[in-house]
Amino acid sequence: MKQETLTTPDGAAVVLRTWAPDEPALGSVVIGGAMGVRQDFYAPFAQWLAGQGWRVTTFDYRGSGASLAQGESLRQVRADLFDWARDYETVVDHAHAALPDRPLYLLGHSLGAQLPGLLRNQDKVSGLLSVAAGSGYWRENAPRLRRTVWYFWWVLVPLATRLFGYFPGRKLRKVGDLPKGVILQWRRWCLNPRYSVGAEGEAVRRQYAQARFPVLALSIADDELMTLRGTHSLVSLYENARSEVRRIAPGDLALRRIGHFGAFRSEQESVLWPRLAQWLDALAPAGSAAA
Template identity: 30%
Template sequence: MPSNIAVKDICIVCKDDFPLAASLYTPSTPVKGAIMVGPATGIKRQFYSAFATYLTHQGFAVITFDNRGIGESCSKNVKTCEASLVSWGSQDMPAVLETLKSQFPNVPYFLMGHSAGGQLLGLMYNVHDLTAFCNFGSSSGSLRNMRKRYLLKAHFFMNFYIPLSNLIFGHTKSQWVGMGEPLPKKVARQWQKWCNGKGYVKTGFGSDIQQHYYNNIQLPSKWLLASDDDIANLHNVHDMISVFPNIKAEVEELEPRDHDVREIGHMRFFSRKCQHLWPKVTDYFIRYS
């Protein structure tokens, strides 16, 4: 690890006393701002280490974390974990932001959301402490807007594999089909329900979700997506943005061949092969630092 940044593993305790594994990246230079990296569904924080290191070299403090039930935040058998997408947004993400605020007071705070990490911010009671946010691949994930070539695969995973895996194993073995870490059953069940609806979290308003802040968010935001992303296509990104009626949103679609890469898709933006795209994030946050 480069000597001019410090990386430390920490434990974040949520309001309900659930412990989260996290990593704190601190620059040696004055901190321009502090960024929490919101992970995609079932993705461990180590996946974002190269990206977090880059952000830190640009003068930002960074926290990456494992949502409850994922990676090192799963201390028990995932089968018995009661985590849900709602608890990720209403318990885990606010606790991470509070830690960021306590570690780095009096600086602008940002969220870099990947997929679910950008979808769930409207469940954070302290969302208004953010200065701005940038998302990559965050969309409604609505099956109705999927491209035909991906639709069958999406329906199989959501509407056959998830219910069957939950029934047989008590959780979803996402790792068997290349969809990240094993998922707690409530996480997978809500994911299935919301992707079969419209507006992702909006499907849960009044049922899974009793309180939210989407209607009140007026933060500046940038929404990045890749043209070869079968999940977060342009229709689904705008479907997700519509859940934030007062949001200030910039949308930028990345074409892989325009940036000299074979593919970006839903995951590769955070790969070192796409590091020449990362200034799109830091340049945006610097505008509000």
């Protein structure tokens, strides 16, 4: 594993880690993490996937995980979700430059499958495997979450963010610590029926519509946050992309539980991880070398 720090065009530091296979790589996989989830969480899966022949990159968005400088306060971080999309772009550029003649796939977990519609270098992306991702619109949240999320968005987020200057999610055991600009923009998205496209308007709709890479979205039946309806809503934003939604139930794989985060946990190495590798292969056009 190799760790590097990239500098985005606007001067932000983004720390990434790369796992390279022993043999020539099939291509690149960039793992886009979920909201408030550090890249450390994906390390076991990234290492395993590299063992299957892929060059795998993980990263932390600015202001989070290893990309938050030592001694830097989140109160000082000026970032929103557009900035995080620029971080994603920078990592994609770096991964593509390492293997310019091989396919580059995004494996987006939750938020990591929402932001690719905002990328300005979509031409470098060969496909998106979306895992446990939905639009985030609150009425399309899982039932248990939907019963309490109104309090989260209308009381907890505005109050805590105003008091602390950022969202102290770790203290509150909600999502994770997030920059003020990120949580407040995400709030606007989640309160709009069309999510990011509805909240941000026509320019963002066109960005999603420009995506031509195939999208394969995995909806997890026992996801405690996202629903099948929400997954379809997210995929519909990529209106001109070839897309498919697959419903994955734990029982189909003889598992007790998967949930929103379970796909990347180490206990899935022998069951779900090989399926994820197969689904990455399924994104490749028929007859391509990566198929």
